[in-house]
Amino acid sequence: xxxxxxxxxxxxxxxxxxxxxxxxxxxxxxxxxxxxxxxxxxxxxxxxxxxxxxxxxxxxxxxxxxxxxxxxxxxxxxxxxxxxxxxxxxxxxxxxxxxxxxxxxxxxxxxxxxxxxxxxxxxxxxxxxxxxxxxxxxxxxxxxxxxxxxxxxxxxxxxxxxxxxxxxxxxxxxxxxxxxxxxxxxxxxxxxxxxxxxxxxxxxxxxxxxxxxxxxxxxxxxxxxxxxxxxxxxxxxxxxxxxxxxxxxxxxxxxxxxxxxxxxxxxxxxx
Amino acid sequence: xxxxxxxxxxxxxxxxxxxxxxxxxxxxxxxxxxxxxxxxxxxxxxxxxxxxxxxxxxxxxxxxxxxxxxxxxxxxxxxxxxxxxxxxxxxxxxxxxxxxxxxxxxxxxxxxxxxxxxxxxxxxxxxxxxxxxxxxxxxxxxxxxxxxxxxxxxxxxxxxxxxxxxxxxxxxxxxxxxxxxxxxxxxxxxxxxxxxxxxxxxxxxxxxxxxxxxxxxxxxxxxxxxxxxxxxxxxxxxxxxxxxxxxxxxxxxxxxxxxxxxxxxxxxxxxxxxxxxxxxxxxxxxx
Numbered sequence: 001x002x003x004x005x006x007x008x009x010x011x012x013x014x015x016x017x018x019x020x021x022x023x024x025x026x027x028x029x030x031x032x033x034x035x036x037x038x039x040x041x042x043x044x045x046x047x048x049x050x051x052x053x054x055x056x057x058x059x060x061x062x063x064x065x066x067x068x069x070x071x072x073x074x075x076x077x078x079x080x081x082x083x084x085x086x087x088x089x090x091x092x093x094x095x096x097x098x099x100x101x102x103x104x105x106x107x108x109x110x111x112x113x114x115x116x117x118x119x120x121x122x123x124x125x126x127x128x129x130x131x132x133x134x135x136x137x138x139x140x141x142x143x144x145x146x147x148x149x150x151x152x153x154x155x156x157x158x159x160x161x162x163x164x165x166x167x168x169x170x171x172x173x174x175x176x177x178x179x180x181x182x183x184x185x186x187x188x189x190x191x192x193x194x195x196x197x198x199x200x201x202x203x204x205x206x207x208x209x210x211x212x213x214x215x216x217x218x219x220x221x222x223x224x225x226x227x228x229x230x231x232x233x234x235x236x237x238x239x240x241x242x243x244x245x246x247x248x249x250x251x252x253x254x255x256x257x258x259x260x261x262x263x264x265x266x267x268x269x270x271x
Numbered sequence: 272x273x274x275x276x277x278x279x280x281x282x283x284x285x286x287x288x289x290x291x292x293x294x295x296x297x298x299x300x301x302x303x304x305x306x307x308x309x310x311x312x313x314x315x316x317x318x319x320x321x322x323x324x325x326x327x328x329x330x331x332x333x334x335x336x337x338x339x340x341x342x343x344x345x346x347x348x349x350x351x352x353x354x355x356x357x358x359x360x361x362x363x364x365x366x367x368x369x370x371x372x373x374x375x376x377x378x379x380x381x382x383x384x385x386x387x388x389x390x391x392x393x394x395x396x397x398x399x400x401x402x403x404x405x406x407x408x409x410x411x412x413x414x415x416x417x418x419x420x421x422x423x424x425x426x427x428x429x430x431x432x433x434x435x436x437x438x439x440x441x442x443x444x445x446x447x448x449x450x451x452x453x454x455x456x457x458x459x460x461x462x463x464x465x466x467x468x469x470x471x472x473x474x475x476x477x478x479x480x481x482x483x484x485x486x487x488x489x490x491x492x493x494x495x496x497x498x499x500x501x502x503x504x505x506x507x508x509x510x511x512x513x514x515x516x517x518x519x520x521x522x523x524x525x526x527x528x529x530x531x532x533x534x535x536x537x538x539x540x541x542x543x544x545x546x547x548x549x550x551x552x553x554x555x556x557x558x
Contacts, residue, residue, distance in 0.1 A: 177365065177366055179322065180365075180366040181366060182353065183327065183353055183357070183358040183360070184378055184431065185353055185379055185383055187350070201368065202366075206365055206366050206367065210365055
């Protein structure tokens, strides 16, 4: 169950996308999200779909693997679809019991679903093709200008990389603790909400304790190796833009301009 | 009362590209009252195997019969199985969560839906069986030493009164004294209650002294299933799969090759001592 969450996971393979500079991928994800929320038009979403499909194809990550990550948010998507479908005012199309489904509602629900699905697919594609170390390196360097405003960029990036690194470990730990408590007859699947919430205590307490223990050990290990923050710290593999990265930036800029162009040309029309 | 493992196989993460076959056609019968040592090095599938025995992991193919009932039958009572086949995980102290030791040990029997009296009775009994000092019963489990925590965790499983007790590396991370204490108390427990015990370990040395049957796993396959004497006799083959016989086996074999008529089947240091002394007396007697 917990292994289904692919957000934050890395898929090992060699592709053009994998080799891109993490700063390009971060920028790409940002641009992708911007275009996703640019407007409400079928043509716009068609453009976004083509872009996403092309990137997935280039990344060599199996589509099945990316889709699997959606399982974890199916409920959230369903919620937003149902609410949008029944609670949007406009031209009525048909009635079910006391609820009215409107034309605007159908559009909104469909757009919402596509947006959420693409949002998760796009951002998980970034983590699937970028190792956590690369990702935080990219963030650190990409946001380096904030140092001028005394933002502790390095420390934030380090915290992020540690957090990302610990996601799979904590998932595994949760799995182990769950099994251990199940071996003692614990039941997480039946009973009412109150009972189920209470059944979480035997998992959460050991999980927190082990998280604190790990954090403590990690801090100790870092100090033992003389870690003292960003001051005077150099990288073994400093990030440098290559030819592919420049091409990717151009492609991204082109994509953004085309999408904005489509959006203004349509002027708010849906189709 | 027995567990029949009928040709089970298990594959991790089917259809993700990370597929890994952890068990390959494992067949065996676990009889009532057996004291089994399950040996294999890291990644040999032993932990996966024992999780099948109480139904935590479902085999990809094959089935398991508990007292003649198929555990994958849809009417089968899994909760009953988990109470009858007690599984103590590696580093079991990491599963402790209650505010005091006694409450934590009550967790298992309470989950079985027993009346309060019975729950507390079983908890007391279990804590006494693992030999924990009574003054500690109402302290926080987090104030204990590593070995004591482990006892509490084992008591937490024992309190369900299982017929079969499986311990996954119960001595991992303990010092030699803690290790001997835990193993001795498991032996005591076995003698007092007569339950079936499966001791999982990667060290022959640890289990040789206690068990009457050894199962060796390698790369997901159950390679040997025999008495310790027979298993250790083939110590050359064990070495090939990265395991070793107890040190006494090597000493006895070397002595024999050097011309002493000692018993190479001695498993414990004590048996070896007897055999060597007997041999020496024989030599002296002649001289």
